[in-house]
Amino acid sequence: MLRDDELTTANILIEDSSIQKISKLPPSNRPDTKIDASRLIAIPGLIDVHVHLRDMELAHKETFETGTQAAAAGGFTTVLDMPNTKPPTINRDRLAEKISKAKGRIYSNVGFQAALVEDPAELRAMSKEGAIAFKLYLNKALETFDAADDNSLRKALDAARDARAMVTVHAEDGVAIHAIQEKSRAEGRGSVRDFLEAHKPEFEVSAVRRILELSKNHALRVHICHISTPEGVRLVRKNGIATCEATAHHLLANDRIFLKQGTRAICVPPIRREAYRRKLWSMFAKGWVDILASDHAPHTLEEKTKTNAWEAAPGLPGLETTLPVMHTQVARNAISLRRLVDATATLPAKIFGLHRKGRLAVGFDADIVLLDPKAKIKIEPSNFFSMAKYSPFAGMRCVGRAAYTIVNGSIVAEGGRIIGPAAGSIVRRTD
Ligand code: DOR
Numbered sequence: 001m002l003r004d005d006e007l008t009t010a011n012i013l014i015e016d017s018s019i020q021k022i023s024k025l026p027p028s029n030r031p032d033t034k035i036d037a038s039r040l041i042a043i044p045g046l047i048d049v050h051v052h053l054r055d056m057e058l059a060h061k062e063t064f065e066t067g068t069q070a071a072a073a074g075g076f077t078t079v080l081d082m083p084n085t086k087p088p089t090i091n092r093d094r095l096a097e098k099i100s101k102a103k104g105r106i107y108s109n110v111g112f113q114a115a116l117v118e119d120p121a122e123l124r125a126m127s128k129e130g131a132i133a134f135k136l137y138l139n140k141a142l143e144t145f146d147a148a149d150d151n152s153l154r155k156a157l158d159a160a161r162d163a164r165a166m167v168t169v170h171a172e173d174g175v176a177i178h179a180i181q182e183k184s185r186a187e188g189r190g191s192v193r194d195f196l197e198a199h200k201p202e203f204e205v206s207a208v209r210r211i212l213e214l215s216k217n218h219a220l221r222v223h224i225c226h227i228s229t230p231e232g233v234r235l236v237r238k239n240g241i242a243t244c245e246a247t248a249h250h251l252l253a254n255d256r257i258f259l260k261q262g263t264r265a266i267c268v269p270p271i272r273r274e275a276y277r278r279k280l281w282s283m284f285a286k287g288w289v290d291i292l293a294s295d296h297a298p299h300t301l302e303e304k305t306k307t308n309a310w311e312a313a314p315g316l317p318g319l320e321t322t323l324p325v326m327h328t329q330v331a332r333n334a335i336s337l338r339r340l341v342d343a344t345a346t347l348p349a350k351i352f353g354l355h356r357k358g359r360l361a362v363g364f365d366a367d368i369v370l371l372d373p374k375a376k377i378k379i380e381p382s383n384f385f386s387m388a389k390y391s392p393f394a395g396m397r398c399v400g401r402a403a404y405t406i407v408n409g410s411i412v413a414e415g416g417r418i419i420g421p422a423a424g425s426i427v428r429r430t431d
C-alpha cells in the first residue's frame with residue numbers, strides 16, 4: 001500500500017464497510033473474503049468532484065447506473081454530481097428528488113452539487129439536505145440569476161457565505177463568448193476553429209479574475225472547475241484561499257485532437273494549444289492545481305458529431321480514462337504516485353469536506369482501489385460502461401488501472417468488469 005511517500009506491505013482488514021485494521025501481520029481472525037494483492041498497490045478510492053451523471057430527462061445520455069458503473073470500473077469510489085440536469089438541481093425539492101432517485105442504483109458513492117441561487121433560505125435548505133457545494137456557471141449554462149451582473153452575483157455570494165457553503169465555478173465569460181458566437185452564426189460560420197476562437201483563453205482568465213475579486217470580501221471558499229489556462233492557475237494561487245481542478249484532457253491533449261476527432265472532441269472550456277497544455281501540466285505536477293477531476297460530461301455520439309460546431313454538444317466522458325491515462329504519466333516518472341493520489345483522493349476529500357474518505361487509515365470508509373501498476377490497456381470507448389462511447393484518448397495505450405475497486409467494503413469492480421452490487425451510498429454534507 002501507499003503510505004505517505006513509501007510503498008509498504010500491509011494487511012488491510014475491512015469490517016462493516018470501514019477500515020478496521022492495518023497491520024504487518026495477517027489478522028488473527030479469518031476474514032470471509034481475502035484478496036491477494038501482493039502485486040497490486042492499495043490506494044484510497046479515487047474521488048471525482050466533477051461528474052455529470054445526468055439521468056432523469058437526460059437518461060439517453062447517462063443514468064445513475066451507467067455513470068457510477070463507469071466510475072467504479074475506472075477506480076472512482078465517490079463522485080460529485082453536477083446540477084445542470086433536466087430538471088436542474090436548483091432547490092431543496094429537486095435535490096431531495098435526485099437523492100431518492102439515485103438511492104439503490106449507484107455503484108459508487110455519490111454526493112450532489114446544487115446550483116448557486118440568490119435566495120439564502122433556499123441555499124441553507126439545500127445545504128441541510130446534503131448539497132456538498134454550489135455551482136456557479138459564469139458561462140450562462142444554468143441561469144438561476146443574472147451572474148453577469150456584479151450586484152446579483154454579490155448577493156448570491158453573500159448567501160453562500162451565510163450558509164457556510166463552498167462555491168464551485170465554471171469560469172468562462174459567457175457574455176463575451178455569446179457575442180462572438182452569435183456574430184459567427186449570423187455570418188454562417190461554424191467550424192471548430194470558430195468555436196475555439198469564441199472560447200478564448202482570455203475569457204477564462206477574466207472570469208477567474210472577476211470571481212476571485214468579487215469573493216474577496218465574502219470570506220468565501222471558491223473552487224475553480226476545469227481550469228485550462230496557466231494565468232488562471234496563477235490567479236488562484238495568488239488568492240491564497242481559492243482552489244482549482246484540472247481535467248486529464250486539458251492536461252494531456254492539445255488542439256491537434258480536433259484534426260482527428262472534429263466536433264466530437266469539443267468541450268468547454270476547450271482543449272487548448274500545446275503551449276498552454278505544457279504549462280498547465282507543469283503547474284499540476286508541482287501541486288499548484290489542487291485536484292484532478294474528470295468533468296465526465298456524456299452525450300450521445302449523434303449529439304457530438306455535427307458539421308456545424310455550434311450545434312455539437314460540448315462535453316467528454318472521463319471516468320474510465322482518467323486513472324489509466326494519468327497513471328501512465330506516473331509510469332513515465334512525469335509525476336509521482338503520491339501526487340496522483342493527493343490530486344484524486346486526499347485533496348478532494350479535504351477541500352470538499354468529505355469526512356472519513358480520501359485516506360487509507362483505521363476508521364476511514366473502506367473505499368479502496370487495488371491498483372495494478374503494470375497492467376497494459378488500450379482505451380477502447382466501445383467497451384465503456386458509460387453510455388458515451390467516445391474519448392479524446394481513444395486508441396491510447398496506457399499502463400496501470402484499477403484491478404479491484406472496493407466501495408464501502410464491497411468489491412464492485414474487478415479487472416474492468418462490474419462484479420459487485422450497487423454498493424454506493426449518498427454522501428451528504430455533514431457539518
Ligand atoms: O464541456 C462541458 N460539458 N462543459 C460544461 O461545463 C458542461 C458539460 C456538460 O454538462 O455537458
Ligand code: ZN
Binds near residue numbers: 170225226268269
Ligand atoms: Zn463547466
Ligand code: ZN
Binds near residue numbers: 050052082295297
Ligand atoms: Zn462539467
